[in-house]
Amino acid sequence: MMTEISLNILDVAENSTRAKASLVTIIVDANTAEDRLAVTISDDGCGMTQEQIEHVTDPFFTTRKTRKVGLGVPFFKQAAELTGGSFNITSEVGVGTTTKAEFVLSSVDRVPLGDMDSTIHTLITCHQDTDFLYIYRYNGREFQLDTREIRMILGDVPFDSPDVSAFIMQYLQANRIETDGGAAY
Amino acid sequence: MMTLDELKKIREKMQNEVNIRQEAGDRIRVLVGMATCGIASGARPVLRTLADGVQNKNLTDKIVVSQTGCIGLCQYEPIVEVIKPGEPKVTYVHMNPEKAEEVLTRHLIGGHVVRDYTLESSNLK
Numbered sequence: 406m407m408t409e410i411s412l413n414i415l416d417v418a419e420n421s422t423r424a425k426a427s428l429v430t431i432i433v434d435a436n437t438a439e440d441r442l443a444v445t446i447s448d449d450g451c452g453m454t455q456e457q458i459e460h461v462t463d464p465f466f467t468t469r470k471t472r473k474v475g476l477g478v479p480f481f482k483q484a485a486e487l488t489g490g491s492f493n494i495t496s497e498v499g500v501g502t503t504t505k506a507e508f509v510l511s512s513v514d515r516v517p518l519g520d521m522d523s524t525i526h527t528l529i530t531c532h533q534d535t536d537f538l539y540i541y542r543y544n545g546r547e548f549q550l551d552t553r554e555i556r557m558i559l560g561d562v563p564f565d566s567p568d569v570s571a572f573i574m575q576y577l578q579a580n581r582i583e584t585d586g587g588a589a590y
Numbered sequence: 591m592m593t594l595d596e597l598k599k600i601r602e603k604m605q606n607e608v609n610i611r612q613e614a615g616d617r618i619r620v621l622v623g624m625a626t627c628g629i630a631s632g633a634r635p636v637l638r639t640l641a642d643g644v645q646n647k648n649l650t651d652k653i654v655v656s657q658t659g660c661i662g663l664c665q666y667e668p669i670v671e672v673i674k675p676g677e678p679k680v681t682y683v684h685m686n687p688e689k690a691e692e693v694l695t696r697h698l699i700g701g702h703v704v705r706d707y708t709l710e711s712s713n714l715k
Contacts, residue, residue, distance in 0.1 A: 407630055416629045423659070469625075471662035477626035520634075527634055530641065531624075531657050548591060558597045567645040568600045579592040 406480060409519025410444065410508070413481040415527060417446050417504050420477065422532045424450025424502065428553075429528070429535060433521060434542040435590065440510045441490075442518065442590075447503040453496040461494060481506055488512035510590065518590055522577040525550065529573055530565045539577075543585035550576060617654045618698060619673040620644075624657040627664035632686060636668045639687040643694045653698055666709065672697060681709040 407413045414431060421429045426448035434443045453461065460466035462482050467475030482492040485506035496502040508515050525539050529552055536556070540549045555564070555573075562569060622628070622637040641655045663669060666683035670693065673679050680703050682693060689707050696704050705711055 412629050412634065415624075415634060416626050419624055419629075419657075469660055471660045472627075472664060475626070476630075480626070480630075523634055523638060527637060531637070554594060555597060558594060559601050562601050562604045565641065565645060565650065566604060567648070567650075568603070569597070570642075570645055572596060572600060576592050576594070583591055 407484065407516065409517055410442075410484065411519035411521045411524040413477075413484055413506075414444060414446060414521070415524040416477045417481055418448075418524075418528055418537075421446065421448035421450050421502065422528075422535050424448060424452070426450035426501065426535060428538065430538045430540070431525070432540045432542070433518070434540075435510065435518070435585070436542075436544055437510060438544065442508040442510050442515075443505065444508075445503065445505045447501065449501040452498040452500050452502055454498055458494070458496050462492075478504070484508070484516060487514040522574060522581060525577055526570075526574050530570050533564050541581060541584055543588065546584045548580040548584050550580075616675060617652055618675075619671075620653060620655045620698065621658040621671040621673070622655070623659070623661060623667055623669040623671075625660035627660055628667045628669065631667040633668040635687045636670065636685045636690045639690040640670070640694060643691065644698075647699070649699070663709075666712065682707045683709050683712050 407416070418429055418431060429446065429448045432445040461478050464474055464476050464479045467473065469475065478494065485492045485508050488509040489512055490507040490509050493505045494502065521541070525537070529537055536552045538549065538551045540547060559569065564570065564573065620640055622633055622640065624633050624637065637655070637657065644650055644653045644655050658671070661669065668685040670682040670685050670690065671679055685707065693704050693707065696702050
């Protein structure tokens with residue numbers, strides 16, 4: 406099990422980058438009135454074959470050659486279903502993959518969302534050839550970060566240069582707090 | 591809401607600096623395992639410590655920190671591999687942010703392998 410939902414998100418989004426996605430969209434949508442936290446990760450990567458989709462939630466299936474287990478997707482599915490939520494993954498070869506997990510916010514079995522700022526910052530600064538669209542919603546308020554917009558402003562200045570990297574982290578932190586009022590959940 | 595406007599200033603500042611990044615082949619490569627096994631055992635803060643350290647010490651022209659997948663030693667994660675041109679690869683195991691800070695200072699900057707944290711010293715079975 407992952408100790409934070411943000412780590413599940415990092416793990417699944419890493420799969421998108423390995424699937425050669427040019428754009429990865431990550432939506433975190435929390436709604437306390439509906440007692441629901443919905444996480445969607447979609448990409449335009451290589452997608453999965455029918456056989457791969459059928460086995461993707463099987464812990465003893467992986468396309469890796471270095472080990473015989475693949476726990477990333479099963480972990481995410483289990484984390485969502487343990488709360489009474491749901492998990493769904495759709496994919497098409499050459500089109501991309503969409504993973505959606507819904508959590509019941511008040512469930513005692515729900516792990517915390519955790520450090521989303523670090524997850525998004527890590528993805529953006531370590532995968533400079535991939536674009537990310539991150540949308541964070543909390544009770545209807547939202548902010549988003551789109552690396553395509555950042556790229557337009559920066560030109561060829563790399564995302565891992567100290568000032569840019571620090572700015573991205575500050576942007577994520579400040580806008581998250583403004584969106585959810587600093588709620589910890 | 592914070593906007594992206596400040597990035598324009600950063601860009602102007604950066605464009606005035608002469609960027610002499612060495613060819614990738616001459617730089618020290620630091621690889622952090624970021625597959626499920628790495629992430630589950632704490633690779634994210636390790637990667638961040640190394641990446642931030644290299645950025646803040648202005649070493650991005652000498653050291654490149656990047657991610658790698660699973661190398662099949664999941665029980666030793668978080669794993670950090672250091673590849674210096676012309677030297678054998680060093681594999682650090684069971685890393686955490688404190689150890690990563692030490693490796694940055696003593697090995698990446700100081701040039702001395704931190705033997706206590708390497709795979710060889712961990713009695714590989």
